[in-house]
Amino acid sequence: MSTRDVTDATFEAEVLKNEKTIMVDFWAEWCGPCRAVSPILDAIASEHPDKLEIVKLNVDHNPETAMKYQITSIPAMKVFRGGEVVKTVIGAKPKPALEADLAEFLA
Amino acid sequence: MRHVIIIGSGPAGYTAAIYAARANLAPLVIASSVEFGGELMKTTEVENFPGFPEGIMGPDLMTRMQQQAERFGAEIVYDDVVSLELDGPVKAVTLGNGDRHKAHAVIYATGSAYRKLGLPDEERLSGYGVSWCATCDGAFFRQKTVAVIGGGDSAMEEATFLTRFVDKVYLIHRSESFRASAAMLDRATADPKIEFIMNARVEQIFGADLVSGIGIVDTVTGEQRTLDVSGVFVAIGADPRTHLVHGVLELTEQGTIAVEGRSSRTSLPGVFAAGDVVDPTYKQAITAAGSGTVAALDAQHYLETVHDASRTAAAAV
Numbered sequence: 001m002s003t004r005d006v007t008d009a010t011f012e013a014e015v016l017k018n019e020k021t022i023m024v025d026f027w028a029e030w031c032g033p034c035r036a037v038s039p040i041l042d043a044i045a046s047e048h049p050d051k052l053e054i055v056k057l058n059v060d061h062n063p064e065t066a067m068k069y070q071i072t073s074i075p076a077m078k079v080f081r082g083g084e085v086v087k088t089v090i091g092a093k094p095k096p097a098l099e100a101d102l103a104e105f106l107a
Numbered sequence: 108m109r110h111v112i113i114i115g116s117g118p119a120g121y122t123a124a125i126y127a128a129r130a131n132l133a134p135l136v137i138a139s140s141v142e143f144g145g146e147l148m149k150t151t152e153v154e155n156f157p158g159f160p161e162g163i164m165g166p167d168l169m170t171r172m173q174q175q176a177e178r179f180g181a182e183i184v185y186d187d188v189v190s191l192e193l194d195g196p197v198k199a200v201t202l203g204n205g206d207r208h209k210a211h212a213v214i215y216a217t218g219s220a221y222r223k224l225g226l227p228d229e230e231r232l233s234g235y236g237v238s239w240c241a242t243c244d245g246a247f248f249r250q251k252t253v254a255v256i257g258g259g260d261s262a263m264e265e266a267t268f269l270t271r272f273v274d275k276v277y278l279i280h281r282s283e284s285f286r287a288s289a290a291m292l293d294r295a296t297a298d299p300k301i302e303f304i305m306n307a308r309v310e311q312i313f314g315a316d317l318v319s320g321i322g323i324v325d326t327v328t329g330e331q332r333t334l335d336v337s338g339v340f341v342a343i344g345a346d347p348r349t350h351l352v353h354g355v356l357e358l359t360e361q362g363t364i365a366v367e368g369r370s371s372r373t374s375l376p377g378v379f380a381a382g383d384v385v386d387p388t389y390k391q392a393i394t395a396a397g398s399g400t401v402a403a404l405d406a407q408h409y410l411e412t413v414h415d416a417s418r419t420a421a422a423a424v
């Protein structure tokens with residue numbers, strides 16, 4: 001299962017107003033580490049379908065949201081709950097390391 | 108049981124894989140889960156790899172090496188090694204997903220890891236203005252002022268690359284002499300957006316949520332000053348990635364894996380090392396590739412010896 005995209009236009013409805021815990025992966029085409037971590041995020045999302053939804057936001061196409069969240073390094077993964085950022089993970093990491101970072105949302 | 112397992116997927120690992128695969132050794136390459144392709148995955152134009160007169164993008168070069176290795180039968184696994192058993196005739200490699208692979212020989216080509224400045228706020232501001240990858244993060248600093256720390260090729264490349272986006276780059280280097288190649292240094296020196304500050308050491312990184320500046324000190328006069336920058340790109344070199352073999356393989360004073368003469372033979376039979384993890388000096392894609400070749404040929408020779416010995420032993424029974 002591949003994670004779906006959110007945009008500047010859909011961010012509020014899909015992420016901020018989402019009743020569930022949702023993680024946004026800020027990424028770009030030209031970012032090698034983003035491409036490396038992408039399949040790992042897909043795997044984590046599909047292994048925990050009820051716990052954590054993961055969506056992607058392309059920072060080149062959606063500069064407004066990227067700027068709002070002061071993204072200066074990608075991949076940046078931000079977990080949102082009730083419209084607030086409750087966790088930020090920066091940089092591509094191996095699956096076990098990411099799972100450890102996100103443990104509280106996957107349990 | 109495998110003939111050979113190659114750990115690492117930079118120019119050394121993939122070149123070793125090409126040679127080992129062509130020798131019908133069906134190598135297994137442990138490529139890493141997020142750092143496969145190695146350091147060149149984070150670079151843009153590679154202009155000094157022979158055979159590419161127009162230059163080639165680092166990630167494209169690594170993809171080609173990977174495809175070339177796969178074409179001859181190398182198997183590539185995108186996972187990380189968590190532990191190793193290297194003594195004894197059968198080597199075992201355990202991966203992050205729990206899989207355990209065995210082989211008669213191991214080629215260790217894990218490269219090196221970026222060095223940190225070692226400043227108190229560096230870790231906290233990592234990803235919030237402190238970066239080790241201009242190609243990943245440079246675009247977020249449009250019309251800003253940033254600092255690049257370092258005096259080697261990677262510092263020059265980062266500084267030059269960043270001028271695409273930023274208004275100004277301070278290139279901060281602790282001495283007056285540069286390790287960087289003349290071509291890279293000349294390009295950076297000629298760039299009007301780059302200001303060189305030499306004999307300077309970074310003492311502090313400032314910023315509450317995002318980097319706002321750095322404190323530097325002149326190593327000659329002791330004069331301290333603050334530079335307002337939104338980004339700090341650290342390019343002060345890299346250390347050989349040997350944590351998995353500490354106390355197992357002999358290391359050199361420089362921290363690289365010790366090898367015998369011009370060979371790739373480590374202190375343990377059947378374990379070979381190649382690339383930046385054995386090289387404190389040159390650290391080029393092409394020298395790593397050459398070193399990968401040496402390791403594959405050494406491993407091939409070792410496997411033939413082991414094979415002959417076991418046949419002789421079997422015949423004697």
